[in-house]
Every structure is written in structure tokens, then in C-alpha cells.
Amino acid sequence: MKALLPSSVYPRIVVIGGGFGGMTLARELRKAPFQVVLLDKHNYHTFQPLLYQVATGGLEPDSIAFPLRKIFSNQSNLVFRIAKVDAVRQEEKVLETSIGEISYEYLVLATGSVTNFFGMEELERHAHGMKSIPESLDLRSLILQNFEDALESEGDNRSRLMNFVVVGGGPTGVETAGALAELQRHVLPHDYPELDLGQMEVSLVEAGPRLLSGMSDKSGEDAKRDLERMGVKVRLNTQVSNYDGKIVSLAGGESYHAETLIWAAGIKGNVIHGIDASKIGRGTRILVNEFNEVEGMAGVFAIGDLALMSTKSYPNGHPQVAPAAIQQAENLAENLIRRQKGAPQKVFQYFDKGSMATIGRNRAVVDFRAIHMNGRLAWMSWMFVHLMFLIGFRNKLVVFVNWVWSYLTYDKGTRLIIRPFRRRNAVVPEKQPASMSV
Amino acid sequence: MKALLPSSVYPRIVVIGGGFGGMTLARELRKAPFQVVLLDKHNYHTFQPLLYQVATGGLEPDSIAFPLRKIFSNQSNLVFRIAKVDAVRQEEKVLETSIGEISYEYLVLATGSVTNFFGMEELERHAHGMKSIPESLDLRSLILQNFEDALESEGDNRSRLMNFVVVGGGPTGVETAGALAELQRHVLPHDYPELDLGQMEVSLVEAGPRLLSGMSDKSGEDAKRDLERMGVKVRLNTQVSNYDGKIVSLAGGESYHAETLIWAAGIKGNVIHGIDASKIGRGTRILVNEFNEVEGMAGVFAIGDLALMSTKSYPNGHPQVAPAAIQQAENLAENLIRRQKGAPQKVFQYFDKGSMATIGRNRAVVDFRAIHMNGRLAWMSWMFVHLMFLIGFRNKLVVFVNWVWSYLTYDKGTRLIIRPFRRRNAVVPEKQPASMSV
Numbered sequence: 001m002k003a004l005l006p007s008s009v010y011p012r013i014v015v016i017g018g019g020f021g022g023m024t025l026a027r028e029l030r031k032a033p034f035q036v037v038l039l040d041k042h043n044y045h046t047f048q049p050l051l052y053q054v055a056t057g058g059l060e061p062d063s064i065a066f067p068l069r070k071i072f073s074n075q076s077n078l079v080f081r082i083a084k085v086d087a088v089r090q091e092e093k094v095l096e097t098s099i100g101e102i103s104y105e106y107l108v109l110a111t112g113s114v115t116n117f118f119g120m121e122e123l124e125r126h127a128h129g130m131k132s133i134p135e136s137l138d139l140r141s142l143i144l145q146n147f148e149d150a151l152e153s154e155g156d157n158r159s160r161l162m163n164f165v166v167v168g169g170g171p172t173g174v175e176t177a178g179a180l181a182e183l184q185r186h187v188l189p190h191d192y193p194e195l196d197l198g199q200m201e202v203s204l205v206e207a208g209p210r211l212l213s214g215m216s217d218k219s220g221e222d223a224k225r226d227l228e229r230m231g232v233k234v235r236l237n238t239q240v241s242n243y244d245g246k247i248v249s250l251a252g253g254e255s256y257h258a259e260t261l262i263w264a265a266g267i268k269g270n271v272i273h274g275i276d277a278s279k280i281g282r283g284t285r286i287l288v289n290e291f292n293e294v295e296g297m298a299g300v301f302a303i304g305d306l307a308l309m310s311t312k313s314y315p316n317g318h319p320q321v322a323p324a325a326i327q328q329a330e331n332l333a334e335n336l337i338r339r340q341k342g343a344p345q346k347v348f349q350y351f352d353k354g355s356m357a358t359i360g361r362n363r364a365v366v367d368f369r370a371i372h373m374n375g376r377l378a379w380m381s382w383m384f385v386h387l388m389f390l391i392g393f394r395n396k397l398v399v400f401v402n403w404v405w406s407y408l409t410y411d412k413g414t415r416l417i418i419r420p421f422r423r424r425n426a427v428v429p430e431k432q433p434a435s436m437s438v
Numbered sequence: 439m440k441a442l443l444p445s446s447v448y449p450r451i452v453v454i455g456g457g458f459g460g461m462t463l464a465r466e467l468r469k470a471p472f473q474v475v476l477l478d479k480h481n482y483h484t485f486q487p488l489l490y491q492v493a494t495g496g497l498e499p500d501s502i503a504f505p506l507r508k509i510f511s512n513q514s515n516l517v518f519r520i521a522k523v524d525a526v527r528q529e530e531k532v533l534e535t536s537i538g539e540i541s542y543e544y545l546v547l548a549t550g551s552v553t554n555f556f557g558m559e560e561l562e563r564h565a566h567g568m569k570s571i572p573e574s575l576d577l578r579s580l581i582l583q584n585f586e587d588a589l590e591s592e593g594d595n596r597s598r599l600m601n602f603v604v605v606g607g608g609p610t611g612v613e614t615a616g617a618l619a620e621l622q623r624h625v626l627p628h629d630y631p632e633l634d635l636g637q638m639e640v641s642l643v644e645a646g647p648r649l650l651s652g653m654s655d656k657s658g659e660d661a662k663r664d665l666e667r668m669g670v671k672v673r674l675n676t677q678v679s680n681y682d683g684k685i686v687s688l689a690g691g692e693s694y695h696a697e698t699l700i701w702a703a704g705i706k707g708n709v710i711h712g713i714d715a716s717k718i719g720r721g722t723r724i725l726v727n728e729f730n731e732v733e734g735m736a737g738v739f740a741i742g743d744l745a746l747m748s749t750k751s752y753p754n755g756h757p758q759v760a761p762a763a764i765q766q767a768e769n770l771a772e773n774l775i776r777r778q779k780g781a782p783q784k785v786f787q788y789f790d791k792g793s794m795a796t797i798g799r800n801r802a803v804v805d806f807r808a809i810h811m812n813g814r815l816a817w818m819s820w821m822f823v824h825l826m827f828l829i830g831f832r833n834k835l836v837v838f839v840n841w842v843w844s845y846l847t848y849d850k851g852t853r854l855i856i857r858p859f860r861r862r863n864a865v866v867p868e869k870q871p872a873s874m875s876v
Contacts, residue, residue, distance in 0.1 A: 002592045006632060043582065044854045060500040060836075062852040070853075073628040082586050082855075099590060133856055144481065148520050152537060154440045190511040194444060394843045398498075398836055405832045411508075414500035416482045417520075418571055 004100050005079055008035035011105035013336065014095060016085050016272070018045050018068045021304030021325035022110035028333030030075045033340060037104075039083045039097065043068055046133055047390055049322070050399075052172060054136040055262075056143070056179035057187070057415040058406060061133045063398045066391040085111075087273035090297055106299045106336065109272070109286065110329070113305040113320060116266035116284075126245035127263040130172065139262065141417040143180075146259055147192055156257060162200040163258035165248050167240050168265030169206030170214065171357040174223050176262055177204040178359040181230040186410040203233040203258075205240055205250075207265070212365070214319060215355050219365035222374045226359045240265070267320060269306045281308045285317055290347045292332050303328040309348065322389065323353045358382045361407065442538050443517055446473035449543035451774065452533060454523050454710070456483050456506045459742030459763035460548035466771030468513045471778060475542075477521045477535065482506055484571055485828055487760070488837075490610060492574040493700075494581070494617035495625070495850040499571045501836045504829040523549075525711035528735050544737045544774065547710070547724065548767070551743040551758060554704035554722075564683035565701040568610065577700065579855040581618075584697055585630055594695060600638040601696035603686050605678050606703030607644030608652065609795040612661050614700055615642040616797040619668040624848040641671040641696075643678055643688075645703070650803070652757060653793050657803035660812045664797045678703070705758060707744040719746045723755055728785040730770050741766040747786065760827065761791045796820045799845065 005012075010033050015022045018040035026038045044065040053059040072078045084098040088107065095102045115129035128139045143164070150161040166177045180202045189197045204211075204227060210220040211227075211234070224234050239251035240261075249255045268284035279294055281287045285308035287295055292307055294300045304325030308317035318324040331348045338345060354368030356378065364379035366372070373381065383403060387396050406412055443450075448471050453460045456478035464476050482503040491497040510516045522536040526545065533540045553567035566577045581602070588599040604615045618640045627635045642649075642665060648658040649665075649672070662672050677689035678699075687693045706722035717732055719725045723746035725733055730745055732738045742763030746755040756762040769786045776783060792806030794816065802817035804810070811819065821841060825834050844850055 002590055002596075004590060042855065043586070060498040061856060062498040062500075062854060065854050065856075067629070067853045069629040070849075073631075076631075079632070081589070133854070137856070148481070151519070152440055152442060158440075191505070191507040193511075193514075194517070394840070397839055397843070401835055401839060402832070405835070415505050415508075416500060416503050416571070417480065418499060418503075418575070 004102060005035075005037060005081070008077075010035045010077065011340075012037055012103070013106040013108060014039065014102060014104040015108045015110055016040075016095075017110035017112055017304075018042070018080075019048070019110060019112045019304065019325065020322040021112070021329045022108065023068070023071065024326045024329035025108055025110065025303065025333050026072065026078055027075070028330055029336065030077065032077070032333070032337050034077060034106075034336070036075075036078045037102065038068065038072070038078060038080045039085060039095075039102075040068060040080075041082065041084045042132075043082050044133075045071065045391060047395075048131070049171075049386060049389075051130050051133070051136045052176045052179060054133065055130055055139040056176065056183060057140055057412040058179065059399060059402055060414055061137060063395050063402070064390065065133055066395060071391065085272050088300075089274055090300060093299075104299075107301070108332065109294075109300070109302040109306055110304050110325070111270040111272065111306055112325075113267035114270045115263060116268035117263065118266060120242060123240070123243040123261075123263070126243050127167075127261045129263055130176070131267075137418065140415070142260060143183075144415055144417050147188065147195065151192070151194055159199055159201075160246060160257040161259045162195070163203070163256070164201070164260050164262070165203045165205060165240075165256075165258045166262045166264060167205045168263065169204060169208065169211040169234075169236070170264060171212065171355070172264040173204055173206070173262075174211055174227065174357050174359060176264060177202055177227055177232045177234075178230060178363070181227070181232050182360050183412065184231065187412050187415075191415075201233060202231065203235060205235045205238050207237070207239045209237055211236070212357055215357070215365065216367045216372050218372045219357070219367055219374075222365050223357060223359055226363045226374075230360055230363075267305065269308075271306070281310075282316060283308070291335055291345050292328055292348060301332055303332055311350075314350065318350050319355075321355070324350060327351060356382045356385065361410075442540065443473075443475060443519075446515075448473045448515065449778075450475055450541070451544040451546060452477065452540060452542040453546045453548055454478075454533075455548035455550055455742075456480070456518075457486070457548060457550045457742065457763065458760040459550070459767045460546065461506070461509065462764045462767035463546055463548065463741065463771050464510065464516055465513070466768055467774065468515065470515070470771070470775045472515060472544075472774070474513075474516045475540065476506065476510070476516060476518045477523060477533075477540075478506060478518075479520065479522045480506075480571075481520050482571075483509065483829060485833075486569070487609075487824060487827075489568050489571070489574045490614045490617055492571065493568055493577040494614065494621060495578055495853040496617065496844060497837060497840055498852055499575060501833050501840070502828065503571055504833060509829065523710050526738075527712055528738060531737075542737075545739065546770065547713075547732075547738070547740040547744055548742050548763070549708040549710065549744055550763075551705035552708045553701060554706035555701065556704060558680060561678070561681040561699075561701070564681050565605075565699045567701055568614070569705075575856065578853070580698060581621075582853055582855050585626065585633065589630070589632055597637055597639075598684060598695040599697045600633070601641070601694070602639070602698050602700070603641045603643060603678075603694075603696045604700045604702060605643045606701065607642060607646065607649040607672075607674070608702060609650065609793075610702040611642055611644070611700075612649055612665065612795050612797060614702060615640055615665055615670045615672075616668060616801070619665070619670050620798050621850065622669065625850050625853075629853075639671060640669065641673060643673045643676050645675070645677045647675055649674070650795055653795070653803065654805045654810050656810045657795070657805055657812070660803050661795060661797055664801045664812075668798055668801075705743065707746075709744070719748075720754060721746070729773055729783050730766055730786060739770055741770055749788075752788065756788050757793075759793070762788060765789060794820045794823065799848075 012035045047064040050064045087096045117124035146161040212220045242249040286302040305320040356366040358364040362376040364382040366378040450473045452475045485502040488502045525534045555562035584599045680687040724740040743758040794804040796802040800814040802820040804816040
């Protein structure tokens, strides 16, 4: 067996997670006197904001992911390994990982968030999350498989297969419900002339009193109106209490039939073992100070979705979005370099770049400070910003081609069933534990 | 339970398989007085000639596949179902399928071919075929995973991980070996600066005395020379007798270590149960007359790779390539229409459109009648012809963008590990039976 990592004269910073935070941090340290070790369970960075388009057949998975090795191919102080980290032993400054033990001088936790089912186990077993490329591909296969099965079903069985319930009225829920409504209107009627697509029902269920609670009131209203015009049944103030794979139970006692429930109602921090419970706050996020350092764990930092930095403007932490992760990574990289030079640390300052959500063709909402936009201009801004953030020129080009194509033809290019799917009436294995998932 | 298929006043033709043959036949019958039922185990048509580019990271799977429902969305006399056909009961004119029994008036077997391991079971268990999109994705994951594992290995273990043996000197073997050599030269050194890519070895092993035996002598020689210039070890007159997942045994007694063996050394007809052994000829192909009708099975036809029509020019059947399947499908469609009108049947005549294989950047060989081409012109012809045959304008565009991109940057765009892989030293399930594969 070879030594796990090459040796270096520089102090080692281990970064766990190649999302926006981890990737940015590693990149910013490219000229710094550190050995940067980046660990991720995948060999690629995922552009999470577009996962819903993979799930609904608009994009290929390869266009929204980018090989991490390629991002860092010219960075000589970086070592990348595919590894799952199980635990941290801070007293020894060692990580337990799937490829062995790795020691660190500094540790940056950038493991992001996972779907939060709020302890509802039966729901978790049957609902579909959309936090990774494999999950999105599974969902795509399932959606299409439902329509294949509907051809051979009648009555309640058929309507259950054609009912799609999206839970959670944040951007992911809104965007997914909108994309399903577009499939219903423009794509599926051509593919399934034997089915009456009027029977298909897309519901968006939100526990709170409005959609897009992180955005302006106007955006929430616009999104609701646009979705309803597209045929989505929007239910506010409605809580889902259970789902057994066939029946969605609402907190009020009501229930309805659906074969597919997409859960976009919450996320929680993806915490590894070895972090003391006292350091974990609301939303399972790790409490950090204004320098993103974990309280009481010298040299250990958390950034992005995982980090909870309570400030005057953001007492419950910053929004769990890409710009916050990127900005924290940039600030932390600078502080790590300053620390080596003995210079004073810089307090993190969040610059709110606004927020946006797309609903469908020519329909989106954008908030930027006091400005609110909707309609085609908002939609084009949404596309422009997402193309800008997408890593890699080839990806930008392929995504752009796909979007133009969809716009002109009202079609979605990719609807191949290429992953195993949960087939009704068949004995299938239970979901794999997260560490086995690919 | 609903009736499996809609009723029709027209006689039913069931076509099994949505490859080049089945797809063309169904399309040609779009205005004919038949109910055409197309069955395939996938919901998409696969452009098999480019599967090797999916396996070697050049293309996304979605760009070389096309949803079958979309191809037929305007064809009102066609019904498509995802189904696996288990057997035919000709005396009752019934098919046994995964979705139930389906009766037919006419039956067209267009199930193509599967990898032929010539009864070597241990080899079959460990070798990788490349006949479908899931297989190609698995192979891509495995190739990349090998390099990740090589980082933590030494000596023999490391060289085994970096040795790739391609068996079979036909177009698929030549193209795959060439693509691996390009990865070795242009892509992997940037991704794995910790590894010495000079240690990587790509071998192409062929049992016969030359490469590309279906093409001209000149093409075989050019391909060998080009591959050797690219660093591929070409071994002719060499038979592989076994492979246990670690050691490749050659018929002469020699052996060497390789973690990956790609088997492109043979195909055989994909025959369903219920076809009498007397009707099956060389290469497990079904014996048909000059109208593609199976001898002694009235109203049952076989076309494409599966069909063996012995003629004066082709005593062992036509080449198992797309143009032969397409031409047989066209002739059969015409004959089925003629039959309804009481017109005489047309004997199948094969028009040889020549053949081609690509080796790498600016390197390809093309034979068309007496003309032989190689080098850049041949390479551009190869790309042009493959883009022409690819189904769907969006696919052509995305593939074209990828090819131009790779040409300009010497890079391959997609190298994500997104499928489960067979991890060394881990307990993994045996390969799934074919009917379970996705």
C-alpha cells in the first residue's frame, strides 16, 4: 500500500466537499503556502440549482456537473481524493475516511446540506429528494416509468400514477412544479396520445402561508399566479404528515393518492461524526464565529449551507445559497493566508446578490434589493446568471444549446430511462444507505 | 387492469426491438393499413456506433440515444410499449412478454445482437461489454475508478489498474483502443499528475492475422500503424483463453495483469425462446429467405444483425451493420404493404455503402468500393456520416459541439463517475441477469 497522500513541506488544509464553498476555497488557495487536500464522495462538482432540470428531462447530467480533477488540473498544491468522511477526531487532528485516516493542520467542513424529512421515516422511505445527480436521474426514470405504467392501468391506479405532489414552496419546489406542468402541457401529450393528460395533476404543497418565503411578497404572489395559470394546484398552509408510497396524508386529516412525492420542503446540515452536539444549532448547522471557525475547535472551520453564523442582520444564519458559500470561502481563504503571515483576521460580511426563481417559459421572478422583476426579462436574467455560474465553457455551451432548443420547439431533449427504477408490484431492495449511494 | 393494447381494425404487426432495423420498419409503415406495435426493453433508440465514446468520456449518453416515443409521436398507427419479450408461441401467434401476452398477425424480430463470449463463463463474468448505454456508463465509471484506485496502489497492483486490454480488432475494438490512447495522452496526465501515465498500457488483442478484417487490407494496415504510433500495443494472431478479473490468459500460455478487459471480439444473435434450433444458423442468427421471412414460420420475419440470409455474394449472411438492417427493414416494409395489396414480393438486394472506422484525431480509415481513404479526410467523412445517421437535430448539434470542443482543446468533456462501479476489495453483487439490467 502506498502512502495515502503525497508529503509536503507546507501545512495541510483538508477541505471536505467540492460544492461551491469547498471548490472556491481550494481555488482561492492556489498560490498559498499550504497543501490543500480536497475530499468528495463524487469525482465531480454538481451545479445543484439545475438538478431539477435533469429530473424533468431538460438537461443531461453531464452538463451540470464538472470533474473536480479538471478544475484543479493546474493547481500544484492541491491533492484530490474520492472519499467519504466518517468522523473527525479533533484531539488528534485526524479524519476517518473510506480510504483511511487523514491528518490535518486545518480542517474546512464544506459538506453542505442533505434533505430534511423532519423525522418522518415512512415518508423518507417513499419520497424522492433531488440533492444529487443520481437522485435526479432516478426521479427522471420514475416520472417516465409512471406514464408507461399508466398505459396499462385504469381508474384510481391510473390517476395515482399521473398525480405528482411537490412538497415545499421554495425555489426548488416552485421550479420543479413548473417544469412538471410544462411536461404536461408540451411534451407528454405527444408521447402518450393514449392517455388523457388532463387527468395529470401537479400539486405544490407548502406549509407556510406563501410561496418563496425567502423572496419578496410580490415574487411569492407572481409565482403562485403563474403556476396556477400553468395548471399547478398550489396549496398553502398545508402540512404533509405522512406518505406511504401511495397515499399522501395532510395534517388536517385529508389525504390523496399519488405515486410520486417530491420532497423539497427542507434541508439540514450534513454533519460528520465527532462534532459535539453543543456546536450544532438550528437546522443541524454548525455554529461558527464571524471568521467561520467552529467555536471551541481551533483550526476547524465550516462554510456554506453547513455553517450557522449568527449576525445582527442574519440572526439565524445566512441564506443557504451558492453566493453565501462562495463569499464565506473567499473570506476564509484570505484569513488562512493572513494567519500564515500573522496579519489580523477579517470578519465575514455577506453581500446579498438578490434571489431568483424560474417558473416556466418566459416566467420567472427576480428580487435584487428594492427591485422586483417578473416575466420574460426576469426569465432571461435567470438563464444568464445560471449560465454564468455553471462551471466550464463546454457545459455553458451545451446547456445554452439545450435551452434554445427547448424554447424553439417546446420540447425537452432528454427523457431516457437509464437508471434502475422502483417498479410497482415488484420486489425491490430498500434504499441504499447514504454512504453506498453513487 | 386495462386492455394491454388499443384495439384496431387493421392487422397487427408486432416489431421487437427499436434499433436501426425495427425503428426503420415501423417508420416505413406509417401510412400502411396495419396496427404497428413496437416493443423494446428501453424507451429509447441507441446509436450503437458511438457507445465507445460514452465509455471513454467523449459524449453524454443522452446525445446518442433518442426517445422512441418522440420518433413516433406523429404516427397514429403505432403503439409503443416498454417490454421484455420472453418467448414466442407461433402456433397461437402469441408473444409472452414482461407486460403480458400479446397476439400478432405478423411478427418482426429485430432484437439485434448481444456480446458473444463463446462460452467462456469466467471471462464473461469479469469482462466488460459495450452493447448498451448502461454498459458504457459502467465502463466509463470503472476506467476512471481504476485511476483513483491507482493513486493508492503500488507495483503490480498499480500497473494492473493502469492496464487496459481490448479484445477484438473490429471497428469497435480499434475505436475503443484509440480513444483510450487519447485519454492516456491528452486527458489523464492533467487529471492525475501524481501518476506516471507512461505506465499505462493499452493493448489491442486480435485472434486473426489483421485488424478490421471486414475492411480492405490497406485499412487494416493503416489502423495498426496509427494505433501503434499512438502507443497502443497491437497483438495479432493472439487468442484470449480466460480472464479472472486480474489475469488475462492467452491461448499460447502467456498471461498478463489487467484490471479491465473490454470484450469486443464477437456478437451473436439475440434470439428469444420459441424459435426452433433448426432455424438458427452460424453466429446464433435466424435463417431467413430472400424476403427476410423465417423458414417454416409463416408471417414471422427477422431483420438486421439477427437475420442470416444466405445469398451468392453473402453466403454467411450480410454484414451486421446499420445499413444492412435499415435496407432490410425498408424492403420488408414494402413487401408487407405489397402483400396486403396482393402484389408480388421483392427480393432483398444489399447495397454496400462501404465501411469506416476512426482511430483518433485526424486518423480514420474509409473503404468505399475500390476507394480507400485515411488521415484527416477519412476522419472528417467518418464524423459527417455519423452525425447524419444520428437521430434528432438536438443530438446532432450537441455531439457536434462536443466534437469541435474536444478537437480544439484536446479534452474530453464528460468524465463523471455516476453509475455504481465494481470496487476492488469490496463485496459486490454478481452481474444482474440481462432481463434485470437497465
